[in-house]
Amino acid sequence: MAKWDDPAEWYDAMNPWGPPDEFYLGLVMAAGSVLDVGCGTGRLLHRAREAGHGGRLRGLDPDPAMLAQARTRPDIDWVLADASAAAAGQQDGFDLAVMTGHAFQVLISDGEVRSALLAIRAALAAGGRFAFDTRHPQARAWDQWNASHEVTNPDGGQVRVSYQVLGVDGDVVRLTETLSGRWWDRPQVGHGALRFIGAESITGFLSEAGFAIERQYGDWDGGPVTDTSAEIITIARAAD
Numbered sequence: 001m002a003k004w005d006d007p008a009e010w011y012d013a014m015n016p017w018g019p020p021d022e023f024y025l026g027l028v029m030a031a032g033s034v035l036d037v038g039c040g041t042g043r044l045l046h047r048a049r050e051a052g053h054g055g056r057l058r059g060l061d062p063d064p065a066m067l068a069q070a071r072t073r074p075d076i077d078w079v080l081a082d083a084s085a086a087a088a089g090q091q092d093g094f095d096l097a098v099m100t101g102h103a104f105q106v107l108i109s110d111g112e113v114r115s116a117l118l119a120i121r122a123a124l125a126a127g128g129r130f131a132f133d134t135r136h137p138q139a140r141a142w143d144q145w146n147a148s149h150e151v152t153n154p155d156g157g158q159v160r161v162s163y164q165v166l167g168v169d170g171d172v173v174r175l176t177e178t179l180s181g182r183w184w185d186r187p188q189v190g191h192g193a194l195r196f197i198g199a200e201s202i203t204g205f206l207s208e209a210g211f212a213i214e215r216q217y218g219d220w221d222g223g224p225v226t227d228t229s230a231e232i233i234t235i236a237r238a239a240d
Contacts, residue, residue: 008065031096038103042070083116093125117209
């Protein structure tokens with residue numbers, strides 16, 4: 001049972017299951033073996049097992065606290081590592097790799113993007129697919145982030161979650177996330193950075209790493225990517 005004094009325990013309450021999760025769950029259930037890069041608390045793979053997925057599932061995340069939440073389910077392979085280690089320790093290639101929850105945006109430099117994509121490509125079987133999402137830079141999501149709201153956990157406890165944008169440098173937005181509540185004697189402040197890569201650059205990075213875009217959407221209903229889209233949702237296939 002969660003104690004709620006670790007910010008990682010609040011992740012799922014702060015990010016409730018919704019249309020993006022259903023989108024990825026459909027892909028996972030249709031694949032024989034799946035690698036979840038940046039799996040966080042592991043809830044996507046947990047849900048896949050609960051729905052009857054009997055194949056090989058592996059979750060990869062560099063945050064020990066998040067992975068501790070994931071490891072409550074031992075019938076999935078959990079690995080403490082970042083995206084650049086996606087191909088390490090594998091036996092056979094995966095049919096599908098996913099990077100959900102805008103996790104692709106934590107890859108800040110070109111070098112990080114290239115390293116991650118090459119590792120994910122190497123982790124896939126021939127013809128395997130990679131699905132991921134990133135916020136469309138034209139939507140300027142960060143303009144709405146200097147705000148706070150209350151989050152309630154399943155036990156009825158509440159925290160106040162606040163975001164502050166510290167600055168925008170080119171396509172990189174730096175920000176803080178602060179949790180305040182009775183579990184801590186001082187606010188829990190996390191610093192982060194997110195990169196907003198446009199569709200054209202995404203295509204270039206994928207091609208360089210040996211991927212071809214199969215499908216691309218601008219929303220979770222399957223609409224096209226336009227200048228007004230909030231998302232760039234990409235499914236790429238490992239090129240022959």
